[in-house]
Amino acid sequence: MILITTSNTDTYNNPTILGILTILQKKDIPVKVISTTNYFKNSFSNVEHINLIPFNFKMNYKSILKECIKFIFFHLKISYLTLRFTPKIILGVDANGLILATKFYKLYYLFRFKKIPIDYLSFEIFFKEEGANKINEIEACKFIHRLVIQDSLRDKLLRTENNIDEKVHSYFIPVAPYLFNNSKKKVINFREKYKLSPQTKLIIFFGSFDNWSGAEWVLNLLKTNNVENIKFVIHSRYKLNVANETDHKLLELANKNSNIIISNDYIEDSETTIEFLKQFDAGFVFYIQSQSIYTGKNIFNIGLSSGKFSHLMAAGVPAITNNLPTYFELLKKYDFGYIINNEIELQKLLNEEINFSLKKENCIKLFDEILNPKIDLDRYVENLIMKF
Numbered sequence: 228m229i230l231i232t233t234s235n236t237d238t239y240n241n242p243t244i245l246g247i248l249t250i251l252q253k254k255d256i257p258v259k260v261i262s263t264t265n266y267f268k269n270s271f272s273n274v275e276h277i278n279l280i281p282f283n284f285k286m287n288y289k290s291i292l293k294e295c296i297k298f299i300f301f302h303l304k305i306s307y308l309t310l311r312f313t314p315k316i317i318l319g320v321d322a323n324g325l326i327l328a329t330k331f332y333k334l335y336y337l338f339r340f341k342k343i344p345i346d347y348l349s350f351e352i353f354f355k356e357e358g359a360n361k362i363n364e365i366e367a368c369k370f371i372h373r374l375v376i377q378d379s380l381r382d383k384l385l386r387t388e389n390n391i392d393e394k395v396h397s398y399f400i401p402v403a404p405y406l407f408n409n410s411k412k413k414v415i416n417f418r419e420k421y422k423l424s425p426q427t428k429l430i431i432f433f434g435s436f437d438n439w440s441g442a443e444w445v446l447n448l449l450k451t452n453n454v455e456n457i458k459f460v461i462h463s464r465y466k467l468n469v470a471n472e473t474d475h476k477l478l479e480l481a482n483k484n485s486n487i488i489i490s491n492d493y494i495e496d497s498e499t500t501i502e503f504l505k506q507f508d509a510g511f512v513f514y515i516q517s518q519s520i521y522t523g524k525n526i527f528n529i530g531l532s533s534g535k536f537s538h539l540m541a542a543g544v545p546a547i548t549n550n551l552p553t554y555f556e557l558l559k560k561y562d563f564g565y566i567i568n569n570e571i572e573l574q575k576l577l578n579e580e581i582n583f584s585l586k587k588e589n590c591i592k593l594f595d596e597i598l599n600p601k602i603d604l605d606r607y608v609e610n611l612i613m614k615f
Contacts, residue, residue, distance in 0.1 A: 228256075228257045228258070228259060228312060228313075228314045228315060229251065229256060229257070229258045229259075229314055229315060229316055229317075229318065229611065230258075230259050230261065230312075230314035230316070230317045230318070230328075230331065230343075231244075231258060231259070231260045231261070231317075231318045231320060231324075232260075232261050232262070232317060232318070232319050232320065232324045232325075232327040232328045232331065233260065233261075233262045233263075233319075233320035233321070233323075233324040233327075234262060234263040234264065234320075234321070234323040234324055234327070235262075235320055235321055235323075235324070235350075236264050238260065238262060238320060239270075241320075241350065241402065241534075242402055242403055242404050242405065242497055242534050242537070242600070243348070243350075243375070243400055243402055243403075243405075243600065243604070244320070244348070245405070245496075245497070246404075246405030246600060246604050247318075247604065247607075247608055247611075248271050248274060249271075249405070249407065250405075250604070250605070250608045251273060251608065251611075251612070252271050252272060252273045252274070254612060254615075255273060256273060256612055256615055257273050257274075257275075258271070258273055258274045258275070259274070259275045259276075259277060259312065259314070260274060260275070260276045260277065261277045261279050261308065261327070261331075262276065262277075262278065262279065263278075263279050263280065263323070263327075264278070277308065279301075279304060279305070279308075279327075280297075280300075280301065280304075305327075305330055305331060305334060306334060306338075308331075309331060309334040309335055309338055309339075310338060313335065313339060313341065313343070314343060315343075315614050315615065316343065316344050316345070316346060316372075316611060316614075317331055317332065317343055317344070317345045317346070318345075318346050318348055319345055319346070319347050319348065319367070319371075320348045320350070321348070321349060321350055321351050322351070322353060322363075322364040322367075324348070325345070325347050325364065325367045325368070325371070326363050326364060326367045328345045328367070328370075329345065329366075329367045329370050331343070332345055332370055344372035344373075345370050345371050345372055346371065346372055346373045346374070346375060346611075347368065347371040347373075347374050347375065348375045349374065349375065349376045349381075349385055350377075350402065350532060351521060351525055352381060352384050352385050352388060352524070352525045352528070353388070353520045353525065354388055354520065354523065354524045354525070355388065356524075357518070357519075357520045357523045357524060358520060359520045361388065361389070364389060365389050365390055368389040368390065368391050369392075371391070371395055372395070373395060373396050373397070373398065373610075374391065374395050374396070374397045374398070375397075375398045375400055375607065376397055376398075376399065376400075377399065377400065377401050377402055377530050377531040377532040378399050378401065378530045378531040378532075378553075379399065380528060380530045380552075380553070381528060381530040381531075381532065382397050382399065384524075384528055398603055398606070398607045399531075399603060400600045400603045400604050400607065401531035401532070401537060401597070401598045401599075401600050402531065402532045402533065402534045402537060403531070403534065403537035403538075403540075403541070403594070403598040403599065403600050404497030404498070404500070404501065404534075404537065404538060404541055404600075405497070405600055405601060405604055406497070406498060406501075406541070406599075406601070407498075413502075414492075414494075414499055414502045414503045414506075415492045415503070416506075417429065417460075417490075417492075417503075417506045417507075418506065421458075421488060423458060426456055427456055427457070427458055428456055428457045428458070428508045428509070428583070429457075429458050429460055429506065429507045429508050429509075430457060430458070430459050430460065430507065430508060430509045430510065430511065430547075430577075431459075431460045431461075431462060431490075431504065431507045431509075431510045431511070431544075432445055432459070432460070432461050432462070432510070432511045433461075433462035433463075433464070433490075433504075433510065433535065434462075434463075434464050434534075434535045435463070435464045435465065436461060436463045436464075436465075436467070436473065436474065436477065437473065438473065438515060438517070439514065439515050439517055439519070439521075439522035439526060440513055440514065440515070441511060441513025441514075441515055441549070442473050442477075443473075443515075444513060444515070444570050444573060445459075445461075445511065445513075446473070446476055446477060446480065447570055448570065448573055448574060448577070449477075449480050449484060449486075449487055450480065451574065457486065457577065458486055458487075458488055459486055459487050459488070460488045460490050460507065461477060461481075461487065461488070461489050461490065462490040462492070462494075463489075466491075467489065477489075497538065500538050500542075501538060501541050501542045502542075504538060504539060504542035504544050505542045505543065505544070507542075507544050508544070508545075508583045508584075509544060509545045509546070509547055509564065509581075509583050510535075510539045510544050510545075510546050510547070511546075511547050511548075512533065512535050512536045512539065512546045512547070512548045512554075513548065513549050514526045514527075514529050514533070514549065514551060515549065527551060527552075528551075528552065528553075529551055529553060530553050531553065531597070531598060536548070536554075537594065537598045539590065540563060540590045540591070540593050540594040540598055541591070541594045541598070541599075542590075543587040543588070543590045543591045544587075544590060545563060545564035545565070545583045545586040545587070545589075545590060546563055546564040546565075546590070547564055547565045547566075547567065547573070547576065548564065548565075548566050548567075549566070549567060549568070550566050550567070550568050554566055557593060557597070561589050561590075561592060561593040561597075562586060562589045563586060563589050563590050563593050564583075564586055564590070565581075
């Protein structure tokens with residue numbers, strides 16, 4: 228049995244973890260996912276999801292009794308889980324998942340005198356200079372057996388920030404869809420649904436619609452850009468909420484501007500996503516650096532950890548990105564689309580005539596040669612199950 232510990236709400240949406248879980252399901256390896264949220268919708272027959280109430284002790288004289296009770300129940304629960312089953316290996320997802328993994332590690336050693344290896348699956352890098360509390364994460368990194376990360380750039384940064392021993396082996400696995408059969412799944416015919424001519428260019432923004440993902444740039448573009456042969460499609464990862472200021476501005480613009488289409492079409496999985504994206508002529512991929520520990524240097528050094536970018540490349544859809552180191556280097560070799568530095572350049576680009584079809588093969592080549600996780604993910608999972 229494999230144990231996965233996480234506090235991320237998107238664990239079951241992460242292409243890398245989905246790939247791991249799907250391979251393990253095919254090999255009938257049991258998995259338990261312990262998380263601090265009940266957000267997950269588990270569709271894996273071999274996976275048991277266990278919800279664990281998150282605990283952060285807060286020293287406050289008004290609530291000291293309540294906090295102490297929470298502390299006791301939290302540790303009683305993980306002690307009970309430790310007695311209930313013993314995994315062959317623990318996979319800690321990101322910093323909080325790794326810290327939780329080390330709690331289980333210590334309890335297994337205390338109760339069963341067993342040292343269970345821990346692998347660290349890192350998808351976020353937190354930097355001390357940006358205010359991240361690294362003490363517990365750095366301590367937890369002393370226990371890791373192997374590291375799963377996206378590329379050599381992010382590997383170097385994480386090792387430096389977390390003082391990871393050079394003896395810890397890294398697997399470089401881009402956050403990209405693991406394609407099992409490439410079968411063509413049925414998706415909505417977008418042009419037919421919205422009665423669009425073949426001459427109309429479709430540019431899609433999909434994923435989280437927020438300022439860190441370029442929402443402000445897109446909103447300003449939509450206010451002023453009325454190119455007749457371009458339709459802008461917004462396919463938000465989450466349902467748009469009128470109470471949210473950014474979402475509200477978008478919905479207002481969509482009501483006034485016929486060049487904006489809000490897509491609510493259901494997308495089942497990565498393969499469906501790719502078939503859906505194949506209908507578009509280009510896609511926006513923006514990561515705007517801010518002061519947050521999630522969207523600061525972590526975003527600037529996005530590396531090969533963008534699922535949005537990798538899905539577009541797998542679909543052969545050229546990307547319009549902002550100027551980040553990884554995209555700059557990839558563009559020089561593969562010419563996957565266009566890089567812009569600011570909103571003015573974005574406006575100028577879309578007002579020029581672009582032949583996106585010439586770049587389709589470049590995108591697919593980039594995916595096949597750089598992003599496709601199949602070889603390294605297979606190798607990693609084979610090592611995971613060697614003891615089974």
